Amino acid sequence: xxxxxxxxxxxxxxxxxxxxxxxxxxxxxxxxxxxxxxxxxxxxxxxxxxxxxxxxxxxxxxxxxxxxxxxxxxxxxxxxxxxxxxxxxxxxxxxxxxxxxxxxxxxxxxxxxxxxxxxxxxxxxxxxxxxxxxxxxxxxxxxxxxxxxxxxxxxxxxxxxxxxxxxxxxxxxxxxxxxxxxxxxxxxxxxxxxxxxxxxxxxxxxxxxxxxxxxxxxxxxxxxxxxxxxxxxxxxxxxxxxxxxxxxxxxxxxxxxxxxxxxxxxxxxxxxxxxxxxxxxxxxxxxxxxxxxxxxxxxxxxxxxxxxxxxxxxxxxxxxxxxxxxxxxxxxxxxxxxxxxxxxxxxxxxxxxxxxxxxxxxxxxxxxxxxxxxxxxxxxxxxxxxxxxxxxxxxxxxxxxxxxxxxxxxxxxxxxxxxxxxxxxxxxxxxxxxxxxxxxxxxxxxxxxxxxxxxxxxxxxxxxxxxxxx
Amino acid sequence: xxxxxxxxxxxxxxxxxxxxxxxxxxxxxxxxxxxxxxxxxxxxxxxxxxxxxxxxxxxxxxxxxxxxxxxxxxxxxxxxxxxxxxxxxxxxxxxxxxxxxxxxxxxxxxxxxxxxxxxxxxxxxxxxxxxxxxxxxxxxxxxxxxxxxxxxxxxxxxxxxxxxxxxxxxxxxxxxxxxxxxxxxxxxxxxxxxxxxxxxxxxxxx
Ligand code: SF4
Numbered sequence: 001x002x003x004x005x006x007x008x009x010x011x012x013x014x015x016x017x018x019x020x021x022x023x024x025x026x027x028x029x030x031x032x033x034x035x036x037x038x039x040x041x042x043x044x045x046x047x048x049x050x051x052x053x054x055x056x057x058x059x060x061x062x063x064x065x066x067x068x069x070x071x072x073x074x075x076x077x078x079x080x081x082x083x084x085x086x087x088x089x090x091x092x093x094x095x096x097x098x099x100x101x102x103x104x105x106x107x108x109x110x111x112x113x114x115x116x117x118x119x120x121x122x123x124x125x126x127x128x129x130x131x132x133x134x135x136x137x138x139x140x141x142x143x144x145x146x147x148x149x150x151x152x153x154x155x156x157x158x159x160x161x162x163x164x165x166x167x168x169x170x171x172x173x174x175x176x177x178x179x180x181x182x183x184x185x186x187x188x189x190x191x192x193x194x195x196x197x198x199x200x201x202x203x204x205x206x207x208x209x210x211x212x213x214x215x216x217x218x219x220x221x222x223x224x225x226x227x228x229x230x231x232x233x234x235x236x237x238x239x240x241x242x243x244x245x246x247x248x249x250x251x252x253x254x255x256x257x258x259x260x261x262x263x264x265x266x267x268x269x270x271x272x273x274x275x276x277x278x279x280x281x282x283x284x285x286x287x288x289x290x291x292x293x294x295x296x297x298x299x300x301x302x303x304x305x306x307x308x309x310x311x312x313x314x315x316x317x318x319x320x321x322x323x324x325x326x327x328x329x330x331x332x333x334x335x336x337x338x339x340x341x342x343x344x345x346x347x348x349x350x351x352x353x354x355x356x357x358x359x360x361x362x363x364x365x366x367x368x369x370x371x372x373x374x375x376x377x378x379x380x381x382x383x384x385x386x387x388x389x390x391x392x393x394x395x396x397x398x399x400x401x402x403x404x405x406x407x408x409x410x411x412x413x414x415x416x417x418x419x420x421x422x423x424x425x426x427x428x429x430x431x432x433x434x435x436x437x438x439x440x441x442x443x444x445x446x447x448x449x450x451x452x453x454x455x456x457x458x459x460x461x462x463x464x465x466x467x468x469x470x
Numbered sequence: 471x472x473x474x475x476x477x478x479x480x481x482x483x484x485x486x487x488x489x490x491x492x493x494x495x496x497x498x499x500x501x502x503x504x505x506x507x508x509x510x511x512x513x514x515x516x517x518x519x520x521x522x523x524x525x526x527x528x529x530x531x532x533x534x535x536x537x538x539x540x541x542x543x544x545x546x547x548x549x550x551x552x553x554x555x556x557x558x559x560x561x562x563x564x565x566x567x568x569x570x571x572x573x574x575x576x577x578x579x580x581x582x583x584x585x586x587x588x589x590x591x592x593x594x595x596x597x598x599x600x601x602x603x604x605x606x607x608x609x610x611x612x613x614x615x616x617x618x619x620x621x622x623x624x625x626x627x628x629x630x631x632x633x634x635x636x637x638x639x640x641x642x643x644x645x646x647x648x649x650x651x652x653x654x655x656x657x658x659x660x661x662x663x664x665x666x667x668x669x670x671x672x673x674x675x676x
Contacts, residue, residue, distance in 0.1 A: 028660070
């Protein structure tokens with residue numbers, strides 16, 4: 001009898017090539033995703049005069065710097081143009097399949113992987129991007145790495161890791177209508193803190209998680225890094241298998257059935273032990289928005305922002321004062337009294353088809369009081385949304401309908417929120433200056449961003465959903 | 471990679487929690503190569519206002535702390551994006567050690583790859599060191615990785631670091647050379663794995 005194992009243990013041992021005496025393990029990498037930012041690592045390969053060990057397991061995308069408007073090839077800024085060209089050249093040189101600017105499969109790396117069936121249960125996936133945790137939604141062991149590690153993976157298809165602590169976050173109970181994966185994950189981060197899961201591999205479980213679609217689980221795992229987690233994951237189930245069936249790079253036919261049989265075993269054994277356990281009641285989760293400059297600064301929409309003067313802990317009071325000052329919000333103000341200047345619906349967190357449908361369900365027949373941009377997570381999603389007529393709803397509401405890319409999530413393609421402007425955003429980071437120097441970001445679900453657009457201020461989406469099909 | 475054994479020098483306190491890699495190196499500088507002088511834009515938007523003037527209140531702009539070898543911060547330093555260039559910016563500015571109660575996971579991994587020590591102390595210890603430095607900016611701080619101690623004024627603090635990372639820093643080891651020595655084991659794993667998990671190989675490029 002072997003001891004009961006967690007899902008993390010099972011994925012770990014399937015990839016462990018060797019373990020050194022000091023406890024570091026060398027792990028096999030099944031998929032490596034690269035993007036424009038991976039140029040540091042490719043330069044390291046050139047310096048050493050070596051080639052990529054497993055180009056067939058390496059896939060590239062152009063996402064961080066791609067334009068969302070106008071002709072995609074006419075990039076006015078030469079530095080941005082160079083970033084896109086570099087990933088084209090590096091992937092071509094090393095024989096790596098690229099979902100580039102002109103590819104119909106182009107999109108944000110963490111959207112493309114699952115969409116193409118490259119991301120599968122049981123795989124170990126790395127990418128030089130912190131939100132690689134997203135792919136755990138399908139039962140993969142997926143984590144972000146730095147440039148030195150990217151170079152290491154390119155050269156060896158392996159990575160050194162120390163086994164993380166195991167944390168289980170259980171959310172039981174049916175969530176109310178209008179509550180999404182984003183509300184769940186923001187509630188979790190508010191509960192455990194932005195470093196609450198540091199050094200941990202997090203398995204999300206419980207009936208509220210099981211009930212989530214793959215889109216919802218991708219959002220959840222995407223933001224596990226915002227609690228400091230090494231990676232987040234959901235054990236694969238029928239929802240996962242149905243999602244993957246027929247995807248281009250996934251096994252097909254009998255091979256798919258055989259794979260499903262193996263994937264079905266990827267779950268924590270009943271008595272498996274976790275170093276950390278956290279539980280939340282799904283029935284009590286309300287729509288959540290952030291008010292401050294860390295994703296942990298999250299509150300239910302009917303709450304008020306904190307008042308530093310009623311905070312006993314001096315360090316905490318200072319933190320609150322600084323955050324409110326940056327955000328330009330008076331202490332104790334009700335969240336629903338905060339007026340916004342702009343909305344953004346996009347990013348690897350919340351720009352999949354279900355997200356766009358949720359926002360469109362609120363916006364249909366209504367107008368946005370503020371300008372905004374909608375950028376689908378991938379070009380295929382953009383096309384699907386257009387087939388469903390969602391683009392019309394956004395346009396008629398007064399929002400821009402752009403091409404797919406990271407866009408205003410990080411602003412490095414030029415889609416910026418101006419200094420001092422307040423943006424209701426479906427992205428994952430409300431850090432100071434994340435959407436542009438001086439920009440103020442409030443994170444929330446796509447439906448809540450749509451509600452904010454209609455109200456011109458932070459707003460509860462639930463009344464706006466009355467009588468609508470969601 | 472340069473070894474890290476002992477270090478004594480000026481230490482700059484940054485009394486903020488959740489200092490993220492966007493703050494350490496704003497995203498617009500990610501296009502830069504290291505040769506372009508990434509150390510100059512370390513903490514850019516915290517150091518400078520929109521017009522490019524120094525913000526006098528930001529600690530690195532104070533005379534005693536302009537070129538710190540050490541940074542002392544509150545919890546969760548280096549959270550956020552995986553950009554290793556944030557570590558390049560610190561290193562190229564001359565910083566060799568960050569002391570804090572906790573660190574972003576990817577950040578501390580990147581740090582070790584570049585010979586930057588991330589020394590973990592408790593919340594109270596970090597505040598104490600920050601207070602001591604604020605009261606006496608010239609106070610040098612000494613870090614000893616072999617002993618795992620930080621000495622600040624007349625106080626000595628023990629810090630924590632993952633033992634594997636400690637060994638790597640002490641020896642200045644490079645991962646790739648080490649991994650190459652296991653080439654046979656990797657090849658053996660790969661061939662066995664391909665029969666064990668055939669579904670892990672991507673279906674033919676459609
Ligand atoms: S959408 Fe945002 S979070 Fe996602 S990969 Fe792009 S920049 Fe990173």
